[in-house]
Amino acid sequence: MTAILTDIEGTTSSIAFVAEVLFPYARARVADYVAAHREETAAILAEVTATEPGDPVATLIRWIDEDRKATPLKALQGMIWADGYASGAFRGHVYPDAVAGLRRWHAAGVRLYVFSSGSVAAQKLLFGYSDAGDLTPLFSGYFDTNMGAKREAGSYAKIAEAIGDTPADVLFLSDTPEEVAAAREAGMEARLIDRVGGEGDVSSFNEVHATPAKAGAR
Numbered sequence: 001m002t003a004i005l006t007d008i009e010g011t012t013s014s015i016a017f018v019a020e021v022l023f024p025y026a027r028a029r030v031a032d033y034v035a036a037h038r039e040e041t042a043a044i045l046a047e048v049t050a051t052e053p054g055d056p057v058a059t060l061i062r063w064i065d066e067d068r069k070a071t072p073l074k075a076l077q078g079m080i081w082a083d084g085y086a087s088g089a090f091r092g093h094v095y096p097d098a099v100a101g102l103r104r105w106h107a108a109g110v111r112l113y114v115f116s117s118g119s120v121a122a123q124k125l126l127f128g129y130s131d132a133g134d135l136t137p138l139f140s141g142y143f144d145t146n147m148g149a150k151r152e153a154g155s156y157a158k159i160a161e162a163i164g165d166t167p168a169d170v171l172f173l174s175d176t177p178e179e180v181a182a183a184r185e186a187g188m189e190a191r192l193i194d195r196v197g198g199e200g201d202v203s204s205f206n207e208v209h210a211t212p213a214k215a216g217a218r
Ligand SMILES: CSCCC(=O)C(=O)COP(=O)(O)O
Pocket: 007, 008, 009, 010, 018, 022, 069, 074, 077, 115, 116, 117, 118, 119, 122, 123, 126, 150
């Protein structure tokens, strides 16, 4: 194992932080943000309208309510959250065991990557403004749904190729069984994290034993 690829929501970070802090913050500001940033949001709105004709702002708000993992919605959310992090309205939640695990693996020479439905910009914000400080120096790279859906094996194969590892050398961590199954189908090792102590392989990063076989930080 030379690299760890981790999900965010429900894995490094609480579902409540995403659902009760991030999503409502973006939902309340979509209309004003789009009105104030016409040029920067034009391509996003065009993509939304191409998917669903009609008022793109109303569509985006409905997609937030439905927790749709649509790439244009995720791009816009990341842009809106930037203001929230910068103003100190909130900090990115990361579980203490996740912070400790990420630091431990990084120190052992294991390369760390993120694969989340949140945009790459949003991922960098969450870890950059985390409640444990700036964790971005721990990560070697970030991937979002531009690599494909998180429940499709092909996305994991693409990521392994992008980071220059064979899938068998990558350990994927997620709270979602379908994502774990897709990563395994692509040949990765994977652990199902279940933070409420249900059917998962482990309940925290403390139980993930990642032994770097031929690790080397890049
Ligand atoms: C990058 S923080 C926001 C996370 C987000 O928008 C989301 O939909 C969470 O998805 P994940 O793939 O991390 O479970």
